[in-house]
Amino acid sequence: MSHRIPPPWGRHYPPYQIAAIARLLADRGLPASAVLAGTGLDPVALDDVACRSSVMQHLAAWRNALELASDPGLSFQLGRGLHLPDHGSFGLMLLSCESVSDYFRRAQACQGLVASALTLEARIEGGDALWVLTDGAAHELPNALHDFLIEQQVAQLVTQMQDLLGPEVRPALARFAHPAPPHRAIYAQQLQCPSVFGWHRNELRFDAEVLSRRPRLANAFTAAALQTACEGALAEIEDSLGLAGKVYQALCMLPELGAGMKAVASTFQMTERTLRRRLAGEGTSFSSIADQVRHRMATQHLQRPGASVEQIALITGFSDSANFRRAFLRWTGMTPAQFRRQHQAHHGHPQPARAASHPFSLATQ
Template sequence: MSLRFNELAQRRLRTGPEDKVYQVVKLARVIDALAVEGISVENALAGVRISRNATSSPATRVSLNQIIECYRNANKLCRNPHFAYSAGLRFHVTDYGMYGFAMLSSTNYRRTMQFAVKYHQLATPLAEIDFKEAGGCGIWTFTPMAHPRIDASLYRFLVEMQFGITVSLHRDFIGSSFAGRELHVTYGAPDDAPKYSEMFGCPVLFRQSENQLRFDAAWLDCTPKLGSEITYLAVVELCDRLMEDLQLRLGLAGKVRQLLLTNLLRPLSFSDVASNLNMSARTLRRKLREEKTSFRNLVDELRMEMAIRYLRETDLTVEHISGSLGFSDVASFRQAFRRWTKVAPHKFRQMSGETSASA
């Protein structure tokens, strides 16, 4: 697989796994779906550090770590092998506030797709998304985020839930008859593979290079029934303000993360970053400390994310990955990777082989 994920990752704001900046809807909908399966709220929220009442409050903000912990619980406790997809179908445009309203009011579906990618950060993203047209198909590509607690099983969970969410949202703003033409997934065929085509309503191809939802591009030529140019432009303006607000919530640490990522191929030193932000090194160190982080922690966080992506999504050698991430030697990289994930790099790649045909 190519390193296209570098480009995708640079499009979004750099949030840390503990940054409590996202609305609680992606927890609430899954908790509701688990209740239908007979799983208590207490079990669904084990280790998430949030109360049941907080999951129904529009003022609640949660972190990616909290959402992932809840999904780990769901994946472990639910006996329904297709829970993730059915849970994804419970999401609707109304769950996404202004982001969803903009998609609903757009007057052109191709513009809707562009908007969805550009403003995806407002949707509490657990995956990078990309959209293109090719061969008469509209093609959504999904790449689950790199996180040390996302193993092969949870990776599959996230992919299938994202498929469910995407189908549901398209049915909301295009029409209830919307359906995919083909699904591609990177993981191998499960024991109940024959049921997948019936469940998703289209052929499912396993062990592909990317996770993709493909649909007939003719859907994009339809005229939105609820489209309103005036409303759309007004809502996009509100989404711009929400993106600015999110950036402010991320603070200085978010700006440092963004600088580090956009200069991934030529790593910046601490003094370089301070200079880019027009402040002294002493001031930058103090301000990051006030946000309960440090430059070293932010670099470590980015290295961990990229190491996971390289091992999961490419066939680069451990030596190559070590060098590309700026480690002095392979032993140092292996030690750091064990600290991040509790397993050795080769073991992590072996475990991820269930999800990636190229690993």
């Protein structure tokens, strides 16, 4: 199963998360139209099973919710209120997995079916099974919205594990890259585990003994049938991306962006001229797509300690650091150094203790 993530502009996802936000705020007397402002969706669309929405539309709704509600616990309420069946075939597949280890593998492999600005990686490390949350489309969001999405996603992962095994299951530890917020007490209440802030990454840990446990609704036949359905849905998304989306994905998967149009065109078995013509037919260009990917990669690398501006310029395909600085100023309105200082002021980066770590194998066992 593929775990490539579609580009954030594609309308691939049922808007059930947006509907959940609208319901939460409706209980507080706020109309759905306020949540949907700027999304291009109307309240009727939230009940339409054929409606599909993009990550960008979800981000607009999440931003509206954050501005409309003064409740710092809203993100946790949203995450704790979304159960596995709310995710359709994807969630039901996870609910019927034969082991928690199987759940981790399938959730990572099929995460492209869920509208999220974050990317999940399942790992085994230091006797723990953990989710590591990294930025996808969230790499350039305002700090308040970024932290809202992290809180929501971690709360949702706790809910999923309890859906599988029962409410008595608790995480061992949650760690967050952002500093301790004024509402830190809500973390302990909602996540039911200790929380550490100012860490070098966002992660949620469970004792590795849960991996061998059998979920309450495990059913091999149901899991296999729903996996087939999920693979079909992923294939439909892949087919609907258009060439622009596929070029975006191809560039995102490169370790460095030095490859030019000729190299990318060859992966699609076409000439540069054909690639240029077909992208123009979709209203874009190779340079525009590469610019978006460079922006994403640059901000991600600047958020990590260690890499110099010169190294990041090389990784993102610039001939020198001066050109990279000019491009970054155009993207963000600040220099790479200013961006890094701003990020580090909000996110501490202590050096983690070294521990044996490896990702889950995505092969079905």
